[in-house]
Amino acid sequence: MSLRVENLTVYYQTLHGDVRALESADFAIEDGEIMGLAGESGCGKTTLGNSLIRLTPPMKYIQGKVELDGEKLPIWDMEKMNAFRYKEISIIPQYAMSALNPTRKIGKMVSELLESRKVETKTIMPELKRRLDLVELSREVLGLYPIELSGGMKQRMVMVLSTLLDPSLLIADEITSALDVSTQKAVAEMLVEFRDREFVKSMIVITHDISILYQIADSIMVMYAGQLAEKASTDVIMSSPKHPYTKLLISSLPKIGVKYAEQKLAGIPGKPPLLLDPPTGCRFRERCALAFEKCVQDPPFLEVEEDHYVACWEVFEKHA
Amino acid sequence: MLKLENVSKVYKVGTFGGKELCAVNDVSFEIGNGEVVSLIGESGSGKSTIGKMILRLLPETAGVITADGVDISTLEGAKLKDYYRNVQGVFQDPFSSYNPIFKADRIFRIVREEFFPQVGDAEWTVKLHKALEDVGLNPKHILNKYPHQLSGGQLQRLLIARALLLDIQFLVADEIISMLDASTRIDVLNLLADLKSRGLSILFITHDLSLAYYISERAVILYRGCIVEMGATEKVYHNPLHPYTQMLMASVPRLDKKWEEVKVDLKEKYTEITKGCVYYDRCSIAEKDEACTSERPALLEVEPDHFVACCKL
Amino acid sequence: MATHNLKPQTEKAPKKKNEFLYFALRNKKLQIGLVIVLLFLLLALIGPVLAKNEPFAYANPQGAQPPSSEYWLGTTFFGQDVFSQFVHGLRATFLVGVLGGGIGTFIGILVGFTAGYRGGIVDEALNVLTNIVVVIPTLAVLLIIAAYLEVRSVFTESIFIALTAWPWTARAIRAQTFSLRTREFVDLAKMSGMKSRKIIFGEIAPNMMSYLVMAFILQFGGAILNAATLDFIGLGPTNAISLGLMMQISILWGALQFGSWWWFIPPGLAITAIVGSLYIMNVGLDEIFNPKLREM
Numbered sequence: 001m002s003l004r005v006e007n008l009t010v011y012y013q014t015l016h017g018d019v020r021a022l023e024s025a026d027f028a029i030e031d032g033e034i035m036g037l038a039g040e041s042g043c044g045k046t047t048l049g050n051s052l053i054r055l056t057p058p059m060k061y062i063q064g065k066v067e068l069d070g071e072k073l074p075i076w077d078m079e080k081m082n083a084f085r086y087k088e089i090s091i092i093p094q095y096a097m098s099a100l101n102p103t104r105k106i107g108k109m110v111s112e113l114l115e116s117r118k119v120e121t122k123t124i125m126p127e128l129k130r131r132l133d134l135v136e137l138s139r140e141v142l143g144l145y146p147i148e149l150s151g152g153m154k155q156r157m158v159m160v161l162s163t164l165l166d167p168s169l170l171i172a173d174e175i176t177s178a179l180d181v182s183t184q185k186a187v188a189e190m191l192v193e194f195r196d197r198e199f200v201k202s203m204i205v206i207t208h209d210i211s212i213l214y215q216i217a218d219s220i221m222v223m224y225a226g227q228l229a230e231k232a233s234t235d236v237i238m239s240s241p242k243h244p245y246t247k248l249l250i251s252s253l254p255k256i257g258v259k260y261a262e263q264k265l266a267g268i269p270g271k272p273p274l275l276l277d278p279p280t281g282c283r284f285r286e287r288c289a290l291a292f293e294k295c296v297q298d299p300p301f302l303e304v305e306e307d308h309y310v311a312c313w314e315v316f317e318k319h320a
Numbered sequence: 321m322l323k324l325e326n327v328s329k330v331y332k333v334g335t336f337g338g339k340e341l342c343a344v345n346d347v348s349f350e351i352g353n354g355e356v357v358s359l360i361g362e363s364g365s366g367k368s369t370i371g372k373m374i375l376r377l378l379p380e381t382a383g384v385i386t387a388d389g390v391d392i393s394t395l396e397g398a399k400l401k402d403y404y405r406n407v408q409g410v411f412q413d414p415f416s417s418y419n420p421i422f423k424a425d426r427i428f429r430i431v432r433e434e435f436f437p438q439v440g441d442a443e444w445t446v447k448l449h450k451a452l453e454d455v456g457l458n459p460k461h462i463l464n465k466y467p468h469q470l471s472g473g474q475l476q477r478l479l480i481a482r483a484l485l486l487d488i489q490f491l492v493a494d495e496i497i498s499m500l501d502a503s504t505r506i507d508v509l510n511l512l513a514d515l516k517s518r519g520l521s522i523l524f525i526t527h528d529l530s531l532a533y534y535i536s537e538r539a540v541i542l543y544r545g546c547i548v549e550m551g552a553t554e555k556v557y558h559n560p561l562h563p564y565t566q567m568l569m570a571s572v573p574r575l576d577k578k579w580e581e582v583k584v585d586l587k588e589k590y591t592e593i594t595k596g597c598v599y600y601d602r603c604s605i606a607e608k609d610e611a612c613t614s615e616r617p618a619l620l621e622v623e624p625d626h627f628v629a630c631c632k633l
Numbered sequence: 634m635a636t637h638n639l640k641p642q643t644e645k646a647p648k649k650k651n652e653f654l655y656f657a658l659r660n661k662k663l664q665i666g667l668v669i670v671l672l673f674l675l676l677a678l679i680g681p682v683l684a685k686n687e688p689f690a691y692a693n694p695q696g697a698q699p700p701s702s703e704y705w706l707g708t709t710f711f712g713q714d715v716f717s718q719f720v721h722g723l724r725a726t727f728l729v730g731v732l733g734g735g736i737g738t739f740i741g742i743l744v745g746f747t748a749g750y751r752g753g754i755v756d757e758a759l760n761v762l763t764n765i766v767v768v769i770p771t772l773a774v775l776l777i778i779a780a781y782l783e784v785r786s787v788f789t790e791s792i793f794i795a796l797t798a799w800p801w802t803a804r805a806i807r808a809q810t811f812s813l814r815t816r817e818f819v820d821l822a823k824m825s826g827m828k829s830r831k832i833i834f835g836e837i838a839p840n841m842m843s844y845l846v847m848a849f850i851l852q853f854g855g856a857i858l859n860a861a862t863l864d865f866i867g868l869g870p871t872n873a874i875s876l877g878l879m880m881q882i883s884i885l886w887g888a889l890q891f892g893s894w895w896w897f898i899p900p901g902l903a904i905t906a907i908v909g910s911l912y913i914m915n916v917g918l919d920e921i922f923n924p925k926l927r928e929m
Contacts (some may be wrong), residue, residue, distance in 0.1 A: 211573035
């Protein structure tokens with residue numbers, strides 16, 4: 001599978017004007033790649049994830065091209081996307097586990113979902129049961145109500161459901177945030193296992209928790225204020241980030257073994273710009289110590305080293 | 321300065337209140353002056369309940385909480401107000417802590433009306449500005465704004481400033497970082513550490529182990545309402561003895577090394593534990609036996625300032 | 634590759650305070666409902682001044698007559714001016730609505746807030762009280778009371794209505810208070826040493842302003858309907874005219890058989906229009922106050 005996104009721009013319509021939530025996103029994901037999408041709240045990562053599969057109002061498609069396995073995805077057309085949704089591209093939305101209908105037994109919900117996608121429940125049931133075993137959910141879970149399941153169980157159920165038809169691309173939006181530490185590890189490792197067993201070819205794992213990405217992602221893409229900042233393999237991002245924002249972000253993360261008394265970590269002064277009327281060019285320039293005149297122009301997302309993309313004029317200067 | 325002795329909190333649940341839910345089970349520990357103690361636990365561990373009991377927002381079912389030797393459950397009226405001059409709390413959701421229809425700085429006005437009615441306007445403004453600067457906020461950007469016009473980090477810092485106005489000695493910080501962005505988290509954490517160096521005691525309630533390590537001298541690990549391990553932070557982190565603590569340390573996603581191939585036993589739905597060790601169901605120790613289910617293990621000191629509650633050690 | 638037009642940044646966005654007004658002025662349901670109610674209110678206020686005859690005066694010796702230029706809404710069986718009765722009746726109706734609805738809301742608020750905030754045994758006791766009042770067969774009690782009171786005024790009617798209608802408001806407010814009192818800003822207020830009463834009226838009630846307004850409007854409409862019902866079965870005020878009374882008397886004196894539509898249709902229509910408009914206003918208000926229901 002391969003995903004190519006070119007110049008994707010999506011805004012939100014609000015009473016006060018258009019919120020420029022995603023600006024000119026340009027990236028690619030290869031077969032078998034688990035890409036982590038990291039960034040702070042409001043950076044546009046959920047917008048990016050949602051726009052690939054479910055571009056509903058108040059989101060507004062402005063421009064851009066998305067190609068999945070060489071085929072153009074009509075993301076602006078909700079009806080045409082029906083053919084792709086759940087079969088080629090699937091999503092585990094944020095708060096999915098709290099969105100289970102409390103009055104429906106799990107099994108009923110599953111069959112309703114499959115029928116709405118024109119899939120015969122009977123034919124797929126053996127596979128469903130096999131997958132439940134894989135994620136260590138007992139088959140009785142199909143006869144329970146959501147309230148009888150723990151958070152981890154619900155999350156695993158949702159994971160099985162979203163990948164039942166073996167989509168090429170899975171988008172997992174903050175699926176570990178509300179879980180306990182132990183369940184987080186199990187769920188994250190399950191994601192990797194799904195990829196290893198080829199239930200899913202590639203994944204976009206959206207989260208603000210970079211430590212989880214360090215554990216399971218092959219590559220990490222960092223976003224800031226609606227723009228892509230940097231993308232590289234996990235090891236490279238953690239050990240030698242190039243974008244000023246990425247550098248500050250990585251260095252502000254507390255690690256076990258680091259105490260305040262010995263090594264005081266620094267945050268990033270200031271706050272992200274409001275996307276209703278963001279600054280022109282690089283949106284990080286107002287907080288960036290290295291900003292110079294060229295930064296008022298939009299920096300393109302370029303490959304400065306092999307498989308290492310950055311959008312920063314200062315970095316381009318260094319590599320020029 | 322603050323001491324909990326055999327504190328328990330039991331709720332009556334089920335139809336007609338037949339069953340009992342033990343949220344906090346016989347917990348004892350203390351926090352000294354100028355000390356930061358982390359209360360670490362996952363959901364359902366009872367850590368927030370302990371915080372609320374210390375803040376007198378919930379009554380304890382059993383046990384005693386004393387502040388400088390005084391049993392806080394006996395405080396009423398003016399004495400309770402005095403208690404709040406010394407002890408305050410900040411909670412997890414900054415947006416929920418503010419009444420959305422009023423401006424954010426109303427919280428200061430309330431403090432002034434209740435605690436400093438006799439202070440004049442000019443003097444109050446000076447006090448307020450100093451408190452704001454102490455938490456790293458610019459009064460010009462903060463005052464006269466509604467909560468939705470400020471960021472989560474700013475709101476949390478405002479709450480800390482409010483606590484500072486009262487010149488408190490003890491702060492209960494209940495998951496105050498978890499809803500903040502990565503770049504503001506460290507600022508608020510650093511602020512807390514700064515305040516500690518000025519003599520403030522902090523009970524830092526969290527589920528995030530790396531944050532707790534960064535800031536605290538001592539750590540208390542809670543599981544299902546019971547303390548399973550506690551002691552100096554380094555000792556608990558680098559030499560975890562209780563199987564639960566070991567599982568936690570192995571499951572935390574770290575930034576310096578990958579997860580080990582440790583199988584994690586997932587928590588299924590809540591099962592009632594009436595006696596014996598609360599961790600029995602998920603315990604991976606080879607030697608566990610009926611002794612574990614017959615009585616609750618007591619907290620024993622295995623090395624100086626390192627206590628574990630496990631009968632198999 | 635399609636490129637769609639950007640929505641141009643229009644004039645300055647409305648500030649938070651005016652946001653309600655902005656939506657309020659654009660909400661069709663609120664507009665229509667409000668206009669209708671205000672029209673009737675206007676009629677109730679200036680109508681009696683305009684009316685030439687007293688409502689009970691026997692003006693027309695010819696008895697029931699259809700509307701004419703002299704008698705705008707015709708006359709009753711007894712030759713009374715229907716228009717005069719109508720506008721005076723409107724006044725009584727609005728009075729019952731305000732008094733009955735207002736007192737009912739007031740009691741409901743007191744009980745609801747106290748039960749919701751205090752919880753525990755106070756809540757239990759107030760719940761028992763609320764449930765008893767709900768279960769009481771209102772009609773039977775009123776019949777008994779009516780038998781003892783020879784003279785009933787609009788005021789006493791309002792009191793009865795209020796005393797039987799408050800439970801619904803109390804329950805709703807109690808539920809809302811329950812959910813609000815667990816919010817952290819209430820905890821913060823407690824930690825600031827604020828007294829309970831101050832917390833209820835200073836922190837919780839303002840948050841429920843929209844709820845309280847809508848509760849009052851519902852009580853208002855409900856009171857009018859209840860009054861109309863009471864009037865129609867003969868338990869209405871003895872010393873005044875109201876729309877319900879008009880309907881009762883007209884049916885009693887053969888308006889249906891003689892086809893004197895001008896006698897019973899206007900009051901019935903007026904009640905329906907007013908109460909209906911109030912409910913539509915309420916739906917509109919709900920949309921305004923609840924951002925999720927608004928259409929973009």
